[in-house]
Amino acid sequence: MHTKTIVELYKGLKNKDFSCVELTKHYLSRINQSRLNAFITITDELALIQAQVADDKIALGNASILTGIPYAHKDIFCTKGVKTSAGSKMLDTFIAPYDATVSQKLNQVNLVMLGKTNMDEFAMGSSNENSFYNAVKNPWNYSKIPGGSSGGSAASVAGGLSCFATGTDTGGSIRQPASLCGITGLKPTYGRISRYGIIAYASSFDQAGVMTKTSQDAAIVLNVMAGFDEKDSTSAEQKVPDYTTNLNISLQGLTIGLPKEFFLSDLDNKVANNIMFAIKEFESMGATVREVSLPNSVYAIPTYYIIASCECSSNLSRLDGVRYGYRSKESKNLEDLYLNSRSEGFGEEVKRRIMIGTYALSTGYYDAYYLKAQKVRHLISNDFKKVFEKVDVIMGPVSPTTAFDLGSVKDPVSMYLADIYTLSVNLAGLPGMSIPVGFVQDLPVGLQLIGNYWSESKLLNIAHQFQLQTDWHLRVPEEC
Amino acid sequence: MSLSENQVSQIAHLACLSLNEAELKDNTQNLNAISSLVEQLANIETDSVEPMSHPLHMFQRLREDVVSEKEQLALFQSIAPEIRNGYYLVPTVIK
Numbered sequence: 001m002h003t004k005t006i007v008e009l010y011k012g013l014k015n016k017d018f019s020c021v022e023l024t025k026h027y028l029s030r031i032n033q034s035r036l037n038a039f040i041t042i043t044d045e046l047a048l049i050q051a052q053v054a055d056d057k058i059a060l061g062n063a064s065i066l067t068g069i070p071y072a073h074k075d076i077f078c079t080k081g082v083k084t085s086a087g088s089k090m091l092d093t094f095i096a097p098y099d100a101t102v103s104q105k106l107n108q109v110n111l112v113m114l115g116k117t118n119m120d121e122f123a124m125g126s127s128n129e130n131s132f133y134n135a136v137k138n139p140w141n142y143s144k145i146p147g148g149s150s151g152g153s154a155a156s157v158a159g160g161l162s163c164f165a166t167g168t169d170t171g172g173s174i175r176q177p178a179s180l181c182g183i184t185g186l187k188p189t190y191g192r193i194s195r196y197g198i199i200a201y202a203s204s205f206d207q208a209g210v211m212t213k214t215s216q217d218a219a220i221v222l223n224v225m226a227g228f229d230e231k232d233s234t235s236a237e238q239k240v241p242d243y244t245t246n247l248n249i250s251l252q253g254l255t256i257g258l259p260k261e262f263f264l265s266d267l268d269n270k271v272a273n274n275i276m277f278a279i280k281e282f283e284s285m286g287a288t289v290r291e292v293s294l295p296n297s298v299y300a301i302p303t304y305y306i307i308a309s310c311e312c313s314s315n316l317s318r319l320d321g322v323r324y325g326y327r328s329k330e331s332k333n334l335e336d337l338y339l340n341s342r343s344e345g346f347g348e349e350v351k352r353r354i355m356i357g358t359y360a361l362s363t364g365y366y367d368a369y370y371l372k373a374q375k376v377r378h379l380i381s382n383d384f385k386k387v388f389e390k391v392d393v394i395m396g397p398v399s400p401t402t403a404f405d406l407g408s409v410k411d412p413v414s415m416y417l418a419d420i421y422t423l424s425v426n427l428a429g430l431p432g433m434s435i436p437v438g439f440v441q442d443l444p445v446g447l448q449l450i451g452n453y454w455s456e457s458k459l460l461n462i463a464h465q466f467q468l469q470t471d472w473h474l475r476v477p478e479e480c
Numbered sequence: 481m482s483l484s485e486n487q488v489s490q491i492a493h494l495a496c497l498s499l500n501e502a503e504l505k506d507n508t509q510n511l512n513a514i515s516s517l518v519e520q521l522a523n524i525e526t527d528s529v530e531p532m533s534h535p536l537h538m539f540q541r542l543r544e545d546v547v548s549e550k551e552q553l554a555l556f557q558s559i560a561p562e563i564r565n566g567y568y569l570v571p572t573v574i575k
């Protein structure tokens with residue numbers, strides 16, 4: 001049951017091949033036996049209650065396609081009455097007093113939440129090693145990272161611990177783990193899904209999305225998650241189409257742009273071969289390919305790490321040990337309380353980014369760092385605009401290599417390089433996807449699809465057509 | 481530019497973080513490495529470029545000035561580390 005897609009589980013539930021309670025118990029038992037460390041909190045009692053409600057709905061004939069589907073929720077989305085830690089010691093005791101808009105929407109369609117998934121602390125990381133709850137393992141090879149920051153979500157879907165999972169993507173945190181774990185991941189256009197109740201890292205980048213087995217499943221879940229929310233001031237008042245409608249459109253005449261900057265020496269040769277093999281598949285489906293250039297994308301790493309760190313230093317200033325979260329026991333005065341709570345509550349990488357941001361925003365450095373980075377952000381965004389006048393979609397690698405060994409990358413600058421192909425998409429606020437397109441030494445390789453603003457439907461269509469022709473997305477790790 | 485341990489210590493103070501000696505050394509090294517990564521940007525010509533603060537170029541929405549949230553003091557304080565009589569407790573500030 002655990003290798004089935006949403007569409008297949010829906011049929012099984014409808015035909016009474018299994019009940020939702022049986023399905024949920026099956027997943028919970030797999031989670032309890034798993035060594036992936038994909039979950040921070042397992043909500044087994046709640047899941048079984050939700051499963052029973054779903055079974056009742058199905059019996060009455062009131063079910064939708066998502067009724068009773070077991071999913072895993074990234075531990076960055078507030079869930080009322082359930083611990084929401086964002087992978088941090090700072091929020092280890094935080095029981096969210098309200099639901100994120102996304103949580104509310106998922107509840108409304110009677111999904112079954114199996115638990116909250118592990119992640120890099122406050123979504124800052126590319127390997128899931130920055131979690132207070134320890135690293136997640138890659139289901140394809142337990143000595144490898146699953147990617148980050150939505151590493152628990154990716155491992156849970158790839159390892160057959162949930163049918164799908166939610167994620168958030170600030171600099172690649174859905175696409176990169178999706179790529180390294182061999183699943184389908186979609187980060188929509190900035191503003192497409194409400195950020196209300198998502199613990200903020202960098203507010204002008206943060207965007208929720210979906211991690212699924214197929215593009216069709218991603219379309220089904222996006223239909224529920226997307227939409228305007230007056231509680232999020234950056235939520236877009238943009239109509240939500242039915243994302244499943246255009247999945248079957250032919251790719252005849254599609255123009256694909258390959259940015260030459262994405263195929264330089266940073267890219268592993270074997271990964272590049274897999275990417276080019278997938279591009280050939282698209283050509284055989286009627287697409288044409290042309291080389292394009294995103295000249296300023298080579299500056300994406302410094303630009304992103306300045307702006308995101310500035311935003312994080314501001315967002316995380318609210319965590320001071322007074323109103324909620326971790327409080328140090330050893331404080332003689334108020335300043336000590338702030339200092340000690342923050343120093344003991346935050347992990348190494350979070351402190352580092354708070355300090356980069358504090359530095360870049362300080363008097364005398366603001367213009368040289370923050371303002372400069374915002375200007376380069378504009379240049380990066382303009383590059384995409386120019387390219388999308390000529391092509392329908394941009395394709396390239398998600399990550400320069402396959403999953404690397406746990407503990408092997410120690411210095412922060414080398415770790416930041418893992419995001420080299422994903423960051424520019426967040427800087428521009430565009431939608432992006434990762435789909436599995438092959439393996440290098442038994443480790444998955446993902447292809448990145450980048451679309452123009454609000455073109456999620458097109459990306460899902462392109463990914464679905466590829467998945468009709470190939471079976472990379474159907475491969476599962478041995479223990480599945 | 482190169483950051484000294486003193487400067488990093490000052491940044492940590494501004495960020496309301498305290499660093500022990502080993503952390504200070506480590507952070508100075510890492511922030512300097514990140515700083516040299518960031519230096520790349522200095523070479524880009526941006527005099528005529530507007531800064532981009534937001535991907536969607538949207539305006540801040542306004543709404544009617546009416547109360548929309550219910551008072552939920554008890555719920556929000558139920559997760560506080562220390563409270564008394566509806567107030568958040570912190571170490572004494574003024575004796």
